[in-house]
Amino acid sequence: MSAVADTAPQAAAKERGARAPWAMTAPALMLFVGVLLIPLAMTVLLSFHDWGQYKGIEPVFILKNWHEIATDPYYAEMFWRTFRIAILTTLLTAVLGAPEAYILNRMSGRWKSFFLLVILGPLLISVVARTLGWALLFGGNNGLVNKLLMSLGVIRAPIPFMFTETGMVVALAHVMMPFMVLSVWAALQRLDPQIENAAMSLGAGPVTIVRRIVMPQIMPGCCRARSSCSRCRPAPLPRPRSSAAAGSRSRRRSPMTSSSTR
Amino acid sequence: MRRNGPLALIFHTIFVTVMVAPILVVCLVAFTPEGHLSLPTNGFSLRWFRTIANYPEFVHAFWVSLGLGALSSFVALLFAVPAALAIARYRFRGRDALAALFLSPLMIPHVVLGIAFLRFFTSVGLSGSLAALIIAHVIIVFPFALRLTLAAATGMDLSVEMAAVSLGANGWTLFRRVTLPLILPGVISGWALAFIQSFDDLTMTVFLAAPGTETLPVRMFLYIQDNIDPLVTSVSACVIAITMTALILLDRFYGLDRVLAGKGDTGR
Amino acid sequence: MAYLELDRVAKQFGAMTVVDGFSLAVGKGEFISFLGPSGCGKTTTLQMIAGFLDPTRGAIRLEGKDLTAIHPAKRGLGIVFQSYALFPHMTAAENVAFGLEMRNVPRSERAERVRTALAMVGLAGYEDRHPRRMSGGQQQRVALARALVIKPSVLLLDEPLSNLDAKLREEMQIELRQIQRTIGTTTILVTHDQNEAMSLSDRIVVMSQGRIEQIGTPQETYERPASAFVSQFLGKTNDFAATIDRTSAPARLTAGSWSVPAPAGLSGPVTVSVRPERIGFGDVGLSAKIVTRIFQGNHWLFQCDSECGPAIVIRQNDGQAQPSEGEAVRLVWRPEDMSVRAGAAA
Known part of the structure; x- marks a missing residue:
């Protein structure tokens, strides 16, 4: 019953006119329908039309294009590669992004906002510039990353990054990382720090706390970020000329994931 | 709050380094005195920054991007603010469907949008025009404008509006004097985010831009396809510098986490 | 003729009836409280007077004119909301001036009236403060000044004090009463706090589940509760099951071993309701045993186990010796201190 009193203002707003919401959304609706x-x-209609080198687009209804996609192994390979890269990117982002968000959340105020700025900053920097940066870092067999890894003795022979799936996954994970950190961080923000203390007072160790207390509470945040990661398609590393063929892979900037408004 | 251990701090250091590395390397290469892409090993030079002046199409593309971003974000808000208020305030049939439709540009790959817009604008005779570019950008930035406005409108205390009504305010006065000022932080950050999306979009814009209406990302992309020289890094460095300045200002005045997390509430 | 009149007002949300058959006549200058637990429909009723909700049935009239036909912006009522609903982007003075601006009051007169209103609520000198830099009590005063400055025909208060701490609430109650007496504005207060309703109002409307249980002065509703709900809601009370036997002459009212001559009217099973502070310990009466005895400074609180169920007794700490825990006692009260209702006690 108490809900009645609480919702009274809401109900009041609702009553002010049943046509109002339609009048308010109509301009946007017309825009979306129109363009x-x-x-x-x-x-979609175009996909049923015929096309030829000399005759151009012919407005007929055929299933040729669909049939081609379904049967040509070239497309199957392309879809599978896209899917595989999206999954790998998501995994890499989650494995690195979630712990970082946790670490970030435990920092003191000033450091926290500084590093948040550093990590979220790339989100807003031109993708062309960022991708160029990766191309410079990977750059052939004597790119900076390979040089560094070899001098550290991590690898003996240079890893080919450019024009490979490895390079794509790394660069894409870099693009998606801020979303993951942001989502998990937003989820962590809603946690009551006293809950961790309570778990500790009951004898839980740090690993148990993360596994049994923190993880279950932030999983929704992780999932939201993950869904937006898998929505992303590989951003092409600059791949002069040939990119038109491989470039049907589109880059998707994903939505701001952390706050669902309802 | 407990502290991070040494292991956590090492992880954090590597993480942050990797996050900044590509951006840092672009900025460094921009200062090379060499004629090819390399880290400046024998001295810094502003040579490639000066070269930008020889390519007026980059400067022009920058102004196109800036104008396009500002205008399309503004137009998107004109449509998004009333829609967000309706979705936040009312429970009506089709409300969820409408919200899904308005956020759908986020779900559709930009390549698909690019193809669809290209065909559409060609058939209505707008292909290659600035108007087509603006309309297309309004659509792709709309979800960002809507979401942040929606967050602000949802967090608003409705009784404040009722108080204004009881004091005699109504219609446009109510919106201008009370509602808009209350959701303004959300509206502004919605505009900022929409602007950044528009300013940065390459995948869709590349289908629609024609000589004269090329945006900066498109111009840079086309340039990389023909030449790889440090010019594009110096242009990138300029863009990065401008973005960082804007970011720091936004963070100072409003809080970056709030902008990005879409918490447009007026409290705090 | 009544100043504000609600005539069989009802409100339904879908299938749910939230307010039903609400009739009330408010005199000019009166201070009325709508009292009841949350969900009883008191806020909904207030919203209907304010115009944010339209009644499903019934009429609301102000000085004989139909109020429901007038848009909320034109009703000229002053409202103080539970959350205060101050405009966060305006200073205290701008908040108070808003309603005058909407009425196109000339600038100089506006400034003067704003100053007077803020001074009246004790906030002279706070003109340029923003609400977020004021305490809850100060915000509350600004909200009150904002509602009063437009010289409203009726002042509506929606749980205005519920967000304040106990001490501040008491101060504000006194102040609110003084202001209302001074300017004589007809006032309706919605509250779930019976002390607040009793200390402020001329009359109380006790509500439960969308219906009026009783309308009366604070004293009437306290001492002559019309229903079990009212007696329970307005302070603590003891309800004893009793019977009236009219076969014998004179008729008798009996509860356990306690028996008195029956009042006129009722017969059969009845409920006898007595306030704890009206019960004393005597030689004849309801037999009981003291379970716990709690010292509360100016009074003692006894929880007893009587032959008609549990009972609470409050005795003034007047220095007299009091019975101790476990002691057998007899509970007595004067006939005029009890109210008798038909039907068995719940």
Whole structure:
């Protein structure tokens, strides 16, 4: 019953007119129908049309294009590669991003906001610039990363990064990382620090606390970030000329994931 | 709050280094005196920054990007603010479907949007025009504008509006004097985020841009396809510098975590 | 004629009836409280007067004019919200001036009235403060000044004191009463706090589950509760199951070993309701045993196990010796201190 009193203002707002929400959303709705849904529908329609080198697009209804995608192993390979890269990227992002968010959350105020700025900053820096940076770091067999790893004795022969899936996954993980850190961090923010202390007072060690207390509470945040990661498609490392063929892979900047408003 | 152990701090150091490395290396290479991409080993030079002046198309593309970002974000907000208020305030049939539609540009790969827009604008005779570019950008930045406004509108205490009504405010006055000032932080950060998205978009814009309406990312992308020389790093370094300045200002005045997490509430 | 009149007002949300058959006539200058537990419909009723909700049935009239036909922005009522609902982006003075601006009051007069209103609530000198830099009590005063400065025909207070701590709440109650007496504005207060309702109001409307249980002065509702709900809600009370036997002459009211001549009217099973502070310990009466005895400074609180169920007794600490725990006692009260209702005690 108490809900009634609490929702009274909400109900009051609702009552002010049943047509109001439609009037308020109508402009945006018309915009979306006019310049999003219609173009998309046109594209779907296009997929049933015929095309030839000399005759151009012919407005007929055929399933040739669909049949080609379904049967040509080139497309199957492409879809599978896209999917594989998305999964690997997501895993890498989660494995590194979640612990970093945890560490970040335990820092004191000033350091926390400084490093948050450092980690979130790349999010807002042009993807072209960032990808260029990776190309410079990977750059052939004597790129900076390979030089560093070999001088540290981690690897003996240089790893080919450029134009490989390894390089793509690393660069993509870099693009998605801020989203993961942000989502997990937002989830951690909602945790009551006293809960960790309570677990400790009951005799739980640090590993147990993370595994039994922290993880279950932040999983929703991880999942949200993960879903947005898998939505991303590889950003092409700059791949002069040939990129048109491989470039049907689109880059997807994913949504701000951490706050669902409802 | 307990402290991080040494292991955690080492992890953190490596993590942050990797996060900054690509950006740092671009900025460093921009200062090379050499004619090819290399780290400046024999002295710093501003040579490649001066070279930008010889390529007016980069400067032009920068202004196009800036104008396009500012305008499309603003137009997106004109549509998004009333829609966000409706979605935040009312429970009506089709509300969830509408919200999903308005956020859908996030889910559709930009390549698909690029193809769809290209075909659409060609068939209505707008292909290659600035207007087409603006409309397309309004669509792709709309979700960002909507979400942050929605967060602010949802967090708003409705009784404040009721108080204004009881004191005689109504309609436009109510919106201008009370509602808008209360959701303004969310609206502004929505604009900022939308602007960054628009400023940065390459994948979709590359389909729509024509000579004269090329944005900076498109211009840079096209340039890399033809030449690899340090010019593109010096341009990137300029963009990074501008972005960082904007970021720091935004963080100072509003809090970056709030902008990115979409917590547009007026409290705190 | 009544100043503000609610005539069989009802409100339904879908299938749920939140307020039903609410009729009340408020005189000019009166201070009325809507008292009840949360969910009893008191806030909904207030919202209907304010115009944020439309009644499903019934009429609301102010000085004989139909209020429901007027838009909330034009009703000219002053409202203080539970959350105060101050405009966070305006200073205290700007908050108070807002309603005057909407009424196109000239600038000089506006400034003067704002100053007077803030001074009246004891906030002279706080004109340029923003709400977030004020304490809860100060914000509350700004909200009150903002509602009063437009000279409202009715002042509506929606749990205005519930966010304040106990001491501040008591101060504000006294102040609110003084201000209301001084300017004579007809006032309706929504509250779930019976002390607040009793200390502020001329009349209390006790509500439960969307219906009016009783309308009366604080004293009436306390001493002559019309229902079990009212007697329970307004302070502590003891309900004893009793019977009235009209076969014997004179008729008798009997509860256990206690028996008195029956009051006129009722017969059969009844409930006898007595306030704990009206019960004394005597030689004849309801037999009971003291279970616990709690010292509370100015009074003693006894929890007893009587032959008609548990009972609470409050005795003034007047220096007299008091019975101790485990002692057998007899509970006595004067006939005029009890109220008798039909039906068995719950």
